[in-house]
Amino acid sequence: MSWPAITDIAASVNAGKTKAVDLVDQALKTIEDKQEYQAIIATVAERARARAAEIDTQIASGAQVGRLAGVPFIAKDNFLAFGADTTAASNILRGFDAPYQATAIEHLEAEGAICVAKANMDAFGHGTSTENSDFFTTKNPHDKTHVPGGSSGGSAAAVVLGMAPFAIGTDTGGSLRAPASYSGCVGYKPTYGLVSRSGVIAMASSTDTIGPLTKTAEDAALVLDVMAGQDELDSTTITADEQGYEITEAGSLKGKKIGVIKEYMGEGLNAEVKKQIQNALDKLKTAGAEITEVSLPSLEYSLGVYYIVIPAEISSNLSRYDGQRFGYSNPDAEDLEASYTSSRTKGFGTEAKRRIMTGAYVLSSGYYDAYYNKAQTVRTKLINEFNQAFKGVDLLAGPTMPTTAPKIGDNTKDPLAMYLEDVLTVGASLVGIPSMSIPAGEVDGLPVGLQLMAPQKADRILLSLGASAEKELQK
Amino acid sequence: MTKLSRDDVLNLAKLAKLELTEEEIEKFRTELSDILGYVEKLSEADVTGLAPTTQVTGLTNVMRADQERNYGLDQQALLKNVPRKQGNNIKVRRVL
Numbered sequence: 312m313s314w315p316a317i318t319d320i321a322a323s324v325n326a327g328k329t330k331a332v333d334l335v336d337q338a339l340k341t342i343e344d345k346q347e348y349q350a351i352i353a354t355v356a357e358r359a360r361a362r363a364a365e366i367d368t369q370i371a372s373g374a375q376v377g378r379l380a381g382v383p384f385i386a387k388d389n390f391l392a393f394g395a396d397t398t399a400a401s402n403i404l405r406g407f408d409a410p411y412q413a414t415a416i417e418h419l420e421a422e423g424a425i426c427v428a429k430a431n432m433d434a435f436g437h438g439t440s441t442e443n444s445d446f447f448t449t450k451n452p453h454d455k456t457h458v459p460g461g462s463s464g465g466s467a468a469a470v471v472l473g474m475a476p477f478a479i480g481t482d483t484g485g486s487l488r489a490p491a492s493y494s495g496c497v498g499y500k501p502t503y504g505l506v507s508r509s510g511v512i513a514m515a516s517s518t519d520t521i522g523p524l525t526k527t528a529e530d531a532a533l534v535l536d537v538m539a540g541q542d543e544l545d546s547t548t549i550t551a552d553e554q555g556y557e558i559t560e561a562g563s564l565k566g567k568k569i570g571v572i573k574e575y576m577g578e579g580l581n582a583e584v585k586k587q588i589q590n591a592l593d594k595l596k597t598a599g600a601e602i603t604e605v606s607l608p609s610l611e612y613s614l615g616v617y618y619i620v621i622p623a624e625i626s627s628n629l630s631r632y633d634g635q636r637f638g639y640s641n642p643d644a645e646d647l648e649a650s651y652t653s654s655r656t657k658g659f660g661t662e663a664k665r666r667i668m669t670g671a672y673v674l675s676s677g678y679y680d681a682y683y684n685k686a687q688t689v690r691t692k693l694i695n696e697f698n699q700a701f702k703g704v705d706l707l708a709g710p711t712m713p714t715t716a717p718k719i720g721d722n723t724k725d726p727l728a729m730y731l732e733d734v735l736t737v738g739a740s741l742v743g744i745p746s747m748s749i750p751a752g753e754v755d756g757l758p759v760g761l762q763l764m765a766p767q768k769a770d771r772i773l774l775s776l777g778a779s780a781e782k783e784l785q786k
Numbered sequence: 787m788t789k790l791s792r793d794d795v796l797n798l799a800k801l802a803k804l805e806l807t808e809e810e811i812e813k814f815r816t817e818l819s820d821i822l823g824y825v826e827k828l829s830e831a832d833v834t835g836l837a838p839t840t841q842v843t844g845l846t847n848v849m850r851a852d853q854e855r856n857y858g859l860d861q862q863a864l865l866k867n868v869p870r871k872q873g874n875n876i877k878v879r880r881v882l
Binding site: 407408410411503504517543546547549609612614615616618619626630633634635636637638640642644645646647648649650651652653655656659664665667668669671672675681682684685686687688689690691692694695725726727730741742743767 | 790794795798799801802803804805806814817818820821822824825826827828829831833836837838839840841842843845848850857859863864866867868869870876878879880881
């Protein structure tokens with residue numbers, strides 16, 4: 312990862328010292344040089360170069376372009392964007408040409424950032440490794456025989472490989488945090504509703520969030536600040552913090568209470584990963600934080616709640632792919648019903664089909680109460696336990712993932728094995744709180760991530776303390 | 787533990803508008819049964835007195851003024867991905 316801090320890049324561009332076109336060229340060259348990692352589905356070269364030239368012209372004429380002036384970024388391929396197809400890494404959307412851009416991308420472009428490529432992902436976000444991409448599997452930047460994590464695997468790998476100063480991805484049950492942990496960068500999942508989901512291909516509407524993948528917490532905070540805010544195109548958005556999210560001064564850890572989640576440190580957590588996490592927590596203690604233990608007993612049910620509620624929402628959100636208005640349409644279908652069925656059957660991958668059918672089951676009459684309704688009620692219990700825990704601590708902490716990155720192919724034979732990787736990340740998603748993964752050591756050359764969580768809407772605090780924690784962990 | 791029958795899987799496929807091969811029917815039958823078996827442990831959870839949560843923002847009735855708004859998109863932009871068109875209409879196959 313060889314880019315300067317994002318504020319420094321933008322300042323240099325605004326001062327006319329660096330040309331945006333050179334930054335775009337650097338990004339595109341790195342993308343080409345690191346092709347073997349297969350992080351990228353498509354580049355947006357033409358449009359990126361045109362926008363960069365425009366920005367350089369504006370600056371030459373004396374204008375200031377914005378807080379992200381000339382900064383290249385990579386967008387996960389579930390963000391609608393101009394200049395390349397938007398596919399969500401699914402065959403059913405091959406060739407889809409977005410008629411508008413995601414609000415998050417509009418915000419970034421308004422501050423001068425330049426999208427240079429679309430990143431690989433698990434198709435529709437269904438997965439924790441990027442192995443469920445209908446196109447190809449991205450390789451972990453530290454070891455090509457291992458996965459980068461998912462579903463924002465391409466985005467995380469791109470940042471670690473230095474393709475761009477930042478990437479944007481989505482997190483529905485851990486999809487920003489998992490690849491951040493496995494690939495070794497910062498992954499930030501904001502409070503649900505803080506960033507507009509308009510123009511982002513929907514997976515599960517009650518937990519989908521948008522966030523940055525970066526080298527540092529400071530970079531993540533700036534990118535979040537640009538993307539955040541109420542959007543009339545997404546009625547589930549909340550107002551951003553008046554003070555914004557940019558970190559001007561990293562918050563002090565002295566006297567801050569950090570509650571380590573007991574249920575996240577038990578069996579199922581790899582022993583070597585546990586050592587790295589404990590090591591990281593010791594460093595935070597040395598910096599003055601009070602480390603305590605908290606228990607959230609309902610976390611035992613969180614993965615079960617997740618794999619009932621989320622497939623239900625997926626089955627609803629994927630019903631729009633019916634071959635009539637966009638996406639793959641079977642030209643040989645003879646009637647409407649056949650058109651729906653054959654287009655979906657040919658277009659969707661195996662995991663999408665698996666989740667759609669699971670969702671159909673838990674929502675069907677006779678089963679709705681026992682599964683879906685029950686799961687949403689256990690969700691309430693989880694929310695209450697998190698709220699109770701936060702009464703006594705400033706942050707909650709634990710590992711991001713139970714292991715380091717698995718080898719490619721290890722968890723693809725049994726869907727449940729893949730689902731179990733999400734056990735530590737789904738909790739924050741279900742209750743809507745912000746959570747970030749920061750690098751915290753390595754085991755056999757593969758990164759480990761420390762997960763820090765804060766109450767709903769406390770993103771400002773989380774980012775600020777996260778920046779301090781990051782500094783301590785580097786010592 | 788719930789073990790799905792072949793008919794259960796075929797019914798789900800029908801609801802989802804998917805067509806499965808014989809091999810897929812059996813594979814999904816096993817996999818979906820395993821997944822449902824795992825999530826069944828939720829039946830142990832005590833949820834007395836609690837109501838379901840369907841959204842976490844706490845927002846209600848987010849309204850906007852009932853006024854025409856220009857989003858800068860034209861009809862052509864929105865229709866460009868339509869597989870079968872006739873003029874500005876989306877063409878679908880016969881229903882009956």
